Amino acid sequence: MAAIYSSVGELVAEGVGKISFPVIAERAGVNPTTLYRRWGDVSVLLEEVAVAALTRDGESAPDTGSLEEDLTEWAIVIARDITRPKRTRYLRAMVSARVEIVSSCPVMETRREQATEMVRRADERGEATPSVPQILDHVIAPLYHHVAFALEVDDEYPRRLVRDVLAMVS
Amino acid sequence: MAAIYSSVGELVAEGVGKISFPVIAERAGVNPTTLYRRWGDVSVLLEEVAVAALTRDGESAPDTGSLEEDLTEWAIVIARDITRPKRTRYLRAMVSARVEIVSSCPVMETRREQATEMVRRADERGEATPSVPQILDHVIAPLYHHVAFALEVDDEYPRRLVRDVLAMVS
Known part of the structure; x- marks a missing residue:
């Protein structure tokens, strides 16, 4: 299992265009049939590895005592993470792997x-808060959009997105 | 030229995974050297065709007399356009074609x-308006994000994004 995951990781990192079960099987030293049987389609495996790379188990949200600071810190960490070349390749691999409409995106x-x-x-502290969908649509989606379409993302960009989403409730 | 453009269009429409100069040249009945000489890299040609497909010359913005109605109409047209399967493939082809950070995105x-x-x-009519970057970040980017990551986009989604961006200035 670890060999399969790390083989996919290597292939993504090398920027291999067409990652197929036979290509992964060869790298991992397993039988392609094993992969077909467990994942059915290469996109499923690719997405599984991408999600594992893009989210960390038990990763918790910042708790600074202010929603603005929490969101800013959180958004900057995400922006710096997904702009690292290897993560960017995972994010793009996720885009390539999806063809049919998904009902939910595990990273999201x-x-x-x-x-x-x-x-x-923030609610408990009595702060005015945007809704959770607003935060996803106006902070996370533009960050992922910029990285997928190879537009520049500096630290100021997530800051600006957070200021904008908070302006919706001020 | 038209043969080259339409060959790329066909290959994208067929969902061909690895579109290369030799593949395009064969389909268009031209010499691959011609393509290398004119575009240098296949990503440049792919992007050119995608941009042509995703924007129409002389396409003008709605003019209803209210910014909210203008933005809503505009966003719904874009959402319906990019969710058509062929356009979605172009959008994804654009993601695949880009590797290096681009200083600007022609579609954007x-x-x-x-x-x-x-x-x-709207300014001339004395309406309070969000900035142009706010409209791009909070209406266009989430729409493109949803389509690239294969999340569902219905007519309500662009409406909601427009309401949110207008709430930033209310």
């Missing part, structure tokens, strides 16, 4: 949980 | 011109 679901947590705490 | 530049025009007219 992780972000939703974190945003929910930050909004809940 | 077309949207910027249209947004500038709508904001200018």
